[in-house]
Amino acid sequence: MNTLILKTTSRFLFTLLLLLSVFLLLRGHNEPGGGFIGALVAVGAYALFALAHGLSAARKLLPLPPLRLVGWGLLVALVSALVAFFLDKPLMTGVWFSLFGVKIGTPVIFDIGVYLTVFGALLSAIFGLEETADRTPEEAS
Amino acid sequence: MSFLEGALLALTLTLPFALYRLVKGPTLPDRVVGLDLITSVAVAMAALYALVSGQTAFLDVAIALALFAFLATLGLARYIEYRGHKGD
Amino acid sequence: MVDLLVYALVSVGIFFLFIAAIGVVRMPDLYNRMHATSKAGTLGVGLILVAVAVFYQELSVAARALSALAFIILTAPVAAHALGRAAYLSGVKPCRDTYIDELAGHYQKNHKLESVEKPAPTSHTES
Amino acid sequence: MTLAIISAFLGALLAPLVYRWLGSLAGWGLAFLPLSLTVYFASLLPTVIAGNAVRHSAAWVPTLSVNFSFYLDGLSLLFALLITGIGTFIVIYTGGYLKGHPDLGKFYLVLLLFMASMLGLVLADNIVTLFVMWELTSLTSYLLIGFNHTEFRSRRAATQALFVTAGGGLALLAGLILLAGMGGSWEISELLTKGEVLREHPLYLGSLVLVLFGAFTKSAQFPFHFWLPNAMEAPTPVSAYLHSATMVKAGVYLLARLQPALGGTEVWSSTLMAFGLATLLTGATLTFRHTDLKRLLAYSTVAALGALVFAIGMVPLTGYYGAVGFATFLLAHSLYKGGLFMAAGAVDHEAGTRDINQLSGLFRVMPITGVAVVLAALSLAGLPPVLGFIGKEVLYLASLQAAPVWMIGLAVLGFAVGATLALILSVPFFRGPPPAEVHEGPPSLWLGPLVLAGLGLLVGLFPGLYNPLADAVATAVKGAPASYHLKLWPGFNLALLLSLLTVAVGVGLYFLYPRLQAWMAKDPVPGPENAYVALLRGLMGLAARAERLLQSGSLRAYLVWVFGGLSGLVGLALLQSGTLPWPSQTAVVNPAKAVLMALMLLGALLVLRLRSHLGMVVGVGIVGAGVALLFLLQNAPDLSITQFLVETLTAILIALVLLQIRNIGEVPRGRWLDKAVALLFGGIVTLLMLGMLTEPMEHHLSNFFAQKSLPEGFGRNIVNVILVDFRGLDTFGEITVVGLAGLGVYALLKRLRREGKP
Amino acid sequence: MEIWMAFLVGGLTAVGVYLMLRPHLIQFLIGFLVLGNAANLLIFTAGRLGSSFPPLVQPSGTVLEPIANPLPQALILTAIVIGFALAAFGIVLFFRAQAVLHTLNAEAMPETLEAAPAPSPVDEVREERT
Amino acid sequence: MSWLLVLPLLIPLTTGILCLVVASRPAQRVLGLVGALGLLAAAITLLVQVNQRGIQAVQVGNWPAPFGITFVADHLSALMVLITGVVAMVVALYALAEGDQPREQLGYYALCHFLLFGVNGAFLTGDLFNLYVWFEVLLLSSFVLMILGGSKAQLMGGVKYFAVSLLSSILFLVAVGLLYGATGALNMADLATRVGSVAPGLLSALAMLFLGAFGLKAAVFPFFFWLPASYPAPPVMISALFAGLLTKVGVYALIRVFTLLFTQDTAFTHTVLLWVAGLTLLLGVLLALAQGELKRLLSFQLVSHIGYMLMGLGILSPLALAGSVFYALNHMIVIAALFLLAGLLQRLQGTTVLVRMGGLYQSHPWLAVLFLLPAFSLAGLPPFSGFWAKFTLVAAGLQAGQYAIVTVALLVGLLTLLSMGLVFAEAFWKNPPKPFSPSATPPGLVLPVALLALLTLGIGLWAEPLLGLSQAAAQELLEPSRYIEAVLGVSR
Amino acid sequence: MYNVVLTVFWMLVTESFTLSNFLVGFAICFLILLLARPLFDAPSRRYFTLAWKLPRFVALMLWEIVLSSVRVAQAVLSPRMPIKPGFIAYPLTVKSDLEITLLANLITLTPGTLSLDVSTDRKVLYVHGMFVDDPQAVIQSTHDSLEKAVLEVTQ
Numbered sequence A: 001m002n003t004l005i006l007k008t009t010s011r012f013l014f015t016l017l018l019l020l021s022v023f024l025l026l027r028g029h030n031e032p033g034g035g036f037i038g039a040l041v042a043v044g045a046y047a048l049f050a051l052a053h054g055l056s057a058a059r060k061l062l063p064l065p066p067l068r069l070v071g072w073g074l075l076v077a078l079v080s081a082l083v084a085f086f087l088d089k090p091l092m093t094g095v096w097f098s099l100f101g102v103k104i105g106t107p108v109i110f111d112i113g114v115y116l117t118v119f120g121a122l123l124s125a126i127f128g129l130e131e132t133a134d135r136t137p138e139e140a141s
Numbered sequence B: 001m002s003f004l005e006g007a008l009l010a011l012t013l014t015l016p017f018a019l020y021r022l023v024k025g026p027t028l029p030d031r032v033v034g035l036d037l038i039t040s041v042a043v044a045m046a047a048l049y050a051l052v053s054g055q056t057a058f059l060d061v062a063i064a065l066a067l068f069a070f071l072a073t074l075g076l077a078r079y080i081e082y083r084g085h086k087g088d
Numbered sequence C: 001m002v003d004l005l006v007y008a009l010v011s012v013g014i015f016f017l018f019i020a021a022i023g024v025v026r027m028p029d030l031y032n033r034m035h036a037t038s039k040a041g042t043l044g045v046g047l048i049l050v051a052v053a054v055f056y057q058e059l060s061v062a063a064r065a066l067s068a069l070a071f072i073i074l075t076a077p078v079a080a081h082a083l084g085r086a087a088y089l090s091g092v093k094p095c096r097d098t099y100i101d102e103l104a105g106h107y108q109k110n111h112k113l114e115s116v117e118k119p120a121p122t123s124h125t126e127s
Numbered sequence D: 001m002t003l004a005i006i007s008a009f010l011g012a013l014l015a016p017l018v019y020r021w022l023g024s025l026a027g028w029g030l031a032f033l034p035l036s037l038t039v040y041f042a043s044l045l046p047t048v049i050a051g052n053a054v055r056h057s058a059a060w061v062p063t064l065s066v067n068f069s070f071y072l073d074g075l076s077l078l079f080a081l082l083i084t085g086i087g088t089f090i091v092i093y094t095g096g097y098l099k100g101h102p103d104l105g106k107f108y109l110v111l112l113l114f115m116a117s118m119l120g121l122v123l124a125d126n127i128v129t130l131f132v133m134w135e136l137t138s139l140t141s142y143l144l145i146g147f148n149h150t151e152f153r154s155r156r157a158a159t160q161a162l163f164v165t166a167g168g169g170l171a172l173l174a175g176l177i178l179l180a181g182m183g184g185s186w187e188i189s190e191l192l193t194k195g196e197v198l199r200e201h202p203l204y205l206g207s208l209v210l211v212l213f214g215a216f217t218k219s220a221q222f223p224f225h226f227w228l229p230n231a232m233e234a235p236t237p238v239s240a241y242l243h244s245a246t247m248v249k250a251g252v253y254l255l256a257r258l259q260p261a262l263g264g265t266e267v268w269s270s271t272l273m274a275f276g277l278a279t280l281l282t283g284a285t286l287t288f289r290h291t292d293l294k295r296l297l298a299y300s301t302v303a304a305l306g307a308l309v310f311a312i313g314m315v316p317l318t319g320y321y322g323a324v325g326f327a328t329f330l331l332a333h334s335l336y337k338g339g340l341f342m343a344a345g346a347v348d349h350e351a352g353t354r355d356i357n358q359l360s361g362l363f364r365v366m367p368i369t370g371v372a373v374v375l376a377a378l379s380l381a382g383l384p385p386v387l388g389f390i391g392k393e394v395l396y397l398a399s400l401q402a403a404p405v406w407m408i409g410l411a412v413l414g415f416a417v418g419a420t421l422a423l424i425l426s427v428p429f430f431r432g433p434p435p436a437e438v439h440e441g442p443p444s445l446w447l448g449p450l451v452l453a454g455l456g457l458l459v460g461l462f463p464g465l466y467n468p469l470a471d472a473v474a475t476a477v478k479g480a481p482a483s484y485h486l487k488l489w490p491g492f493n494l495a496l497l498l499s500l501l502t503v504a505v506g507v508g509l510y511f512l513y514p515r516l517q518a519w520m521a522k523d524p525v526p527g528p529e530n531a532y533v534a535l536l537r538g539l540m541g542l543a544a545r546a547e548r549l550l551q552s553g554s555l556r557a558y559l560v561w562v563f564g565g566l567s568g569l570v571g572l573a574l575l576q577s578g579t580l581p582w583p584s585q586t587a588v589v590n591p592a593k594a595v596l597m598a599l600m601l602l603g604a605l606l607v608l609r610l611r612s613h614l615g616m617v618v619g620v621g622i623v624g625a626g627v628a629l630l631f632l633l634q635n636a637p638d639l640s641i642t643q644f645l646v647e648t649l650t651a652i653l654i655a656l657v658l659l660q661i662r663n664i665g666e667v668p669r670g671r672w673l674d675k676a677v678a679l680l681f682g683g684i685v686t687l688l689m690l691g692m693l694t695e696p697m698e699h700h701l702s703n704f705f706a707q708k709s710l711p712e713g714f715g716r717n718i719v720n721v722i723l724v725d726f727r728g729l730d731t732f733g734e735i736t737v738v739g740l741a742g743l744g745v746y747a748l749l750k751r752l753r754r755e756g757k758p
Numbered sequence E: 001m002e003i004w005m006a007f008l009v010g011g012l013t014a015v016g017v018y019l020m021l022r023p024h025l026i027q028f029l030i031g032f033l034v035l036g037n038a039a040n041l042l043i044f045t046a047g048r049l050g051s052s053f054p055p056l057v058q059p060s061g062t063v064l065e066p067i068a069n070p071l072p073q074a075l076i077l078t079a080i081v082i083g084f085a086l087a088a089f090g091i092v093l094f095f096r097a098q099a100v101l102h103t104l105n106a107e108a109m110p111e112t113l114e115a116a117p118a119p120s121p122v123d124e125v126r127e128e129r130t
Numbered sequence F: 001m002s003w004l005l006v007l008p009l010l011i012p013l014t015t016g017i018l019c020l021v022v023a024s025r026p027a028q029r030v031l032g033l034v035g036a037l038g039l040l041a042a043a044i045t046l047l048v049q050v051n052q053r054g055i056q057a058v059q060v061g062n063w064p065a066p067f068g069i070t071f072v073a074d075h076l077s078a079l080m081v082l083i084t085g086v087v088a089m090v091v092a093l094y095a096l097a098e099g100d101q102p103r104e105q106l107g108y109y110a111l112c113h114f115l116l117f118g119v120n121g122a123f124l125t126g127d128l129f130n131l132y133v134w135f136e137v138l139l140l141s142s143f144v145l146m147i148l149g150g151s152k153a154q155l156m157g158g159v160k161y162f163a164v165s166l167l168s169s170i171l172f173l174v175a176v177g178l179l180y181g182a183t184g185a186l187n188m189a190d191l192a193t194r195v196g197s198v199a200p201g202l203l204s205a206l207a208m209l210f211l212g213a214f215g216l217k218a219a220v221f222p223f224f225f226w227l228p229a230s231y232p233a234p235p236v237m238i239s240a241l242f243a244g245l246l247t248k249v250g251v252y253a254l255i256r257v258f259t260l261l262f263t264q265d266t267a268f269t270h271t272v273l274l275w276v277a278g279l280t281l282l283l284g285v286l287l288a289l290a291q292g293e294l295k296r297l298l299s300f301q302l303v304s305h306i307g308y309m310l311m312g313l314g315i316l317s318p319l320a321l322a323g324s325v326f327y328a329l330n331h332m333i334v335i336a337a338l339f340l341l342a343g344l345l346q347r348l349q350g351t352t353v354l355v356r357m358g359g360l361y362q363s364h365p366w367l368a369v370l371f372l373l374p375a376f377s378l379a380g381l382p383p384f385s386g387f388w389a390k391f392t393l394v395a396a397g398l399q400a401g402q403y404a405i406v407t408v409a410l411l412v413g414l415l416t417l418l419s420m421g422l423v424f425a426e427a428f429w430k431n432p433p434k435p436f437s438p439s440a441t442p443p444g445l446v447l448p449v450a451l452l453a454l455l456t457l458g459i460g461l462w463a464e465p466l467l468g469l470s471q472a473a474a475q476e477l478l479e480p481s482r483y484i485e486a487v488l489g490v491s492r
Numbered sequence G: 001m002y003n004v005v006l007t008v009f010w011m012l013v014t015e016s017f018t019l020s021n022f023l024v025g026f027a028i029c030f031l032i033l034l035l036a037r038p039l040f041d042a043p044s045r046r047y048f049t050l051a052w053k054l055p056r057f058v059a060l061m062l063w064e065i066v067l068s069s070v071r072v073a074q075a076v077l078s079p080r081m082p083i084k085p086g087f088i089a090y091p092l093t094v095k096s097d098l099e100i101t102l103l104a105n106l107i108t109l110t111p112g113t114l115s116l117d118v119s120t121d122r123k124v125l126y127v128h129g130m131f132v133d134d135p136q137a138v139i140q141s142t143h144d145s146l147e148k149a150v151l152e153v154t155q
């Protein structure tokens, strides 16, 4: 949708949505939120941006192809699940440690994996559909 | 029933109006307006329920909804723009 | 005292949501219905959010309530704009009472919008 | 013995290689295998004749108490010798008959595999081992019958033989399993000692019927006889070997084998005698319909098989005549029929036709074959001084003891056709001028017929040669010591009179043959084969109809089946329990939630009336939003957020897709069946939920989660701690699903882009 | 409350099933979404209702009673996500199917693309050439 | 041990993820093969362990059962995982030889291993909801594999497959939800200790719901119609995987719940199972007879023979269950072999429509052997693995006095033989309507089929090991207390 | 943006991922940035003036929303529905994207008007009005109140 109003507003909203998404991800262990919800909001942010500014502009805001993110997200989740191996505990046993004064646990890392995977997968879908849609409206109108 | 619970009930009573528009149309944008109204009421309900339950966690629902729900309107608007208001 | 304020805010908020709801039903066409949701709806929700902020009297709660409010104010007009524009483009007819349509005929095939020659409103800063 | 069988199989597997090495001499080379086996089994003759059975057993599938076990007594030994002995000549014969055929290597392989299986069958002691071999003979014979596989007739005959014999085999399997269960053992040798138990068991009749079904189909008894003449599509070595000397006798073998256990009842004898006689007569009658050498022989085989079954039926009713008659006639038939088939093949091979009306004067150009045919024909006709005569004599003696007069009369009629056929077969050798350019075939073609027919003469002249083995066979079949002094000249008795009558009738029929032949060929009586064809046509028709009805391609129909079937099953379960559940909880509901619920339902129902797709998408938004609000009001903030987000994104996705589809199509109206199914299923779900609510809920899981969430999961959002920790594996699967969906969408659209069109 | 939920779930199920039985794939998808919602509500009800507090441990470490049953919530979250992934895939699948088959009507999609006469054990079957 | 038990999960998962992260195609091919090999090795080790030490369980996340998710390997699970490994291995070999570049670029190897991830997860999990999740994992992998390439037929089949699978997902979800609501438990061992107190009528009704949910996956009457509409569509390296594994997951789930949970009113539930089994057997084979296209015909055969597995479950005696388990294992091998072979034939003749095929007996006698071995095995003839499967079931049925289902079982065996005989006659014996130039068959493609064919023959000749294991599995299944004890640590 | 990054850092350090902590952090970081103002170039400084003018603007906006809602309420509740709807073209004097957008959104939230679209050459904003007996009056009042307010914030 090529409108000035949307284009301008979406710049703000994009940032806001991304911010909200990171928040929902990070505090999900204690308050409503979590990796999945966070990822959905982030996808919304990109969807909005793609809608207002076109797909190529939205793609520029992402360092790597979204589908690759799926692989990395799953890898993060897998690694977080495998940490317990070194402590001789069963798969996915939670391991908590402090890093620079921040308490981090494998479940939180796992949630980040969730975030990346869901984000990558859904974004890949949205981008894919936007790409095919780029041509269609002109033909259809 | 406390006042706030009554308010919650009152709030739900706005929904039939939205439903009417949603079903009645007559055009697709009209239905979207109905949905928009439902979203607004939902935000209000989330906020109100944060009062009723005494749990501020429900405010997060309101926040997420406030920032996200209009995306649906945008998506539908794009459809309407190119494909007409009759739905197909 | 706080309770009363909260009740008042909630009541008024719900009142305006009702206005929006009735407007959505009663208004004669899409464009007028959108007035109802974008204004009365926003206000109604806003008042209830304010009520939450008042009720808890905590910084964090107030901040969350008010940011929700800010988000609504930010998004509601954009949504209305997008929907109204799309509806007009797709040919949703305004009601018969419509007094004037200066937009008619200015959308081009590719959805680009022409401007009309019109005197600019007199401006105090300019005059 | 086990080793002999295994080496038979292994030798068979080497056959294609041997064929590649030896080429046209492979027949002679490969005959070494059956020959050495013959020698081996012959070496066991003294042991067996002395009354010592040989038994070998090795554990096979201990879990099922199934052994790989073999048992050799007189009956098995006679069969083993027939199989390997005739097999030797058949292999040699094949080398000449199919010389240069492209499929010859495969043929040797399958033929020898058949021989090994057949050997295994007659030697098997374990019921499962026996069945395995039984089915192997069906399979190999399928491949052999279909040897001329480019002809539809051959394929049809092969399929038919497989269908009938394997079908019987399956019944046999059930029967044998029942027998094993009744007797408490998988070993036949052990079952034979438990005849009493078996015969008095309530399942006796059932198992008997099943076993007989298996044996009758395999041995081409009426009304399953029709597959055998059709199987003559096979090349002659197959007909000679499988369809006269060996495989078709598997059923006969089985009946003889089980006779001591199952025999001795009224039903056993009467059934076997009735079916045997019917088969004898059927085979005899249908002989008149044909002029094709192999067909004639095939019907004669059917008749002979009937005679053998008839004989087994008489075993318990006679002292020893039945058993000995069976033993003698069995050997005689194998020798003369094997020889005749091979000779017929040789004639066909040399003269180019098998139609007896077109053959003439063969004796002068094919003297050796002629001698063999005459000798075999004598045996077929039951004339002295060959073994066929003795066999028939003893059978007549038995039937005079065991059968009513009308049966004897019919049997004479049946045997008489043997004499007729003997004439029919011999006459072309002497009648008319010799054909041009026809000459005696190579030794491989005449060796078999000559030796087999010669053996018939030899044993006929000196029955003492066979007498010990015959007694051993008879003992095995009778289940008690049985012995009879075989002699070529029994003296004047009633049996001899019957023999004379037989020959007289046979000669008389010979003169009627041309007229009978013309009459029967012109207007064939519908037989069981018509039933078979009708059955299979019906089956295929039914299949096609089922396909149209069930597999219509309509997704809706499939779903109706699913929902309807499920509703039916669940409804049945609820009905048979008798009571409809109703929870005792209060039905009080928070008014706000009540309004919400009512609106959701109302909205969902109203949306059904919309005639626009995206309108429906928007419309069901009320359901999604309602669910989210319900979650909210039920204290589930995470769920509420997720529900809203997902609803929104779904709507966006659908809109994005519909945007690109130009021709979405109409919104079709519903049908009453859909409505009924939907309502039924909805009702079922409601009932199930009400039932569920009557059960008390255990909260042990949620209590644990609530307690451990913060102290051990280090998170205050219990739902999130469940998702990433307590039940993190669920989430792992879940994100895999999401990732896969992304991958799928990518794959779907990537293709779309490459094509460059929407 | 739970009892009424049973009827709500049943009603939504009926609507969902009805929509899934429509030949049009978009309606099928909508039906799936409705049915999915019904299933989620069912699981939610299965954990029993009647709570006063969300499943959050208070910052102080106490758990307020009666707390909402967190397990069904976690299960439903998983189910929602999976359902969403399925729906997203389905939307695109139908899109793609429409592009290739030129219809969204499932009834217009035949079972097989080409006729293949079945062989018969009694009659020779040949392909009919038209 | 605790890690050995999850290796059948971790290996395909890691392989799948690495295939996603690594873009290079040769690397993916190597990964695909290595992953399959690793899975097979892990599966063998697991089976050995289970056989030596009894049922093994591991509490994922170190949360005690029934609170966390438990992974359990009993004989049944370990056997299923083993055959999964075998089929995976063989299909991987076939795919390597086939070298379908477009599909490989679209993530074929990753998808295959995610499918295996889901399949093994389903076999090993001890938690009902977790089972749902695994079902979805394997479903989505299968959807994507199904449409990979996006041909007309694939999309047509894909739509139906997808639609029906959605339904099965929801049904499963509903069933799990109801069972949870009635017992408060999700862990299957925990459930087993609690279902006794559920009202019998409700429990039977829930059992029927599970029958529907799993029956849709297993493709039994009246839920099978989707399968023949979809399985023939993708290339055989995909449909062989489906045919070998996916329906068996449904069968596995049915066996699991109908031995562990729904054993209160067997007079009703297991009678229904027998009816379903009988109708599946008959209709499947009948519809197979109506087919003139090989892959579709095989799909109906696949459906039909699922009935055998249900038959053993319905009879519910040690021998019968052993038969079911053995049948499932045998069927995975046989049907995968036949599908792969169909692919080979398609390559050779350019079609799988039977009337257009022919002449292969002359040109490719070894292929004929490779067809006949699994075909006869499918029909339950000796000396192939299928014989022991059917023999066990028939014997069990006769022992239990279930003569009707035994009759059906035998009849279906006969009709299967007829159907396979017709295929052989058409594709191998008949002269082709149009002469085709026999091409060399790549050994890489023949090898997998040969392996499977030899396996069915090998098992047929030496059935004891697998039958013994199946018997052990059956005994475990009939004594749920052993399972419960292994999971919950206490005998109740 | 930099402010946000700093804030996230704050939250990491304080180990509290709550919105309130974010706001506290945001405020603290803002103050720090304010102190460091001399380090930034001119356009960045506008950030701080904006922070000052914004509250006034927001107050105005809120008030306009209340007013407009009341007018809508009047219209909705009156039995005769006394509306005179119409589409009018509003000539823009503001130029930048941000200004136009702000104005358009404000117009939507204020009495009786709803922005539909901006012409491609950005000269005209098309507005749907509920009470447009006199279009020119609407244009004039909007210009005087709203456009002025927008300019005040942005310049």
Ligand code: NA
Binding pocket: F164, F165, F168, F216, F217, F218
């Ligand atoms: Na499925």
Ligand code: NA
Binding pocket: F217, F218, F246, F247
């Ligand atoms: Na499946």
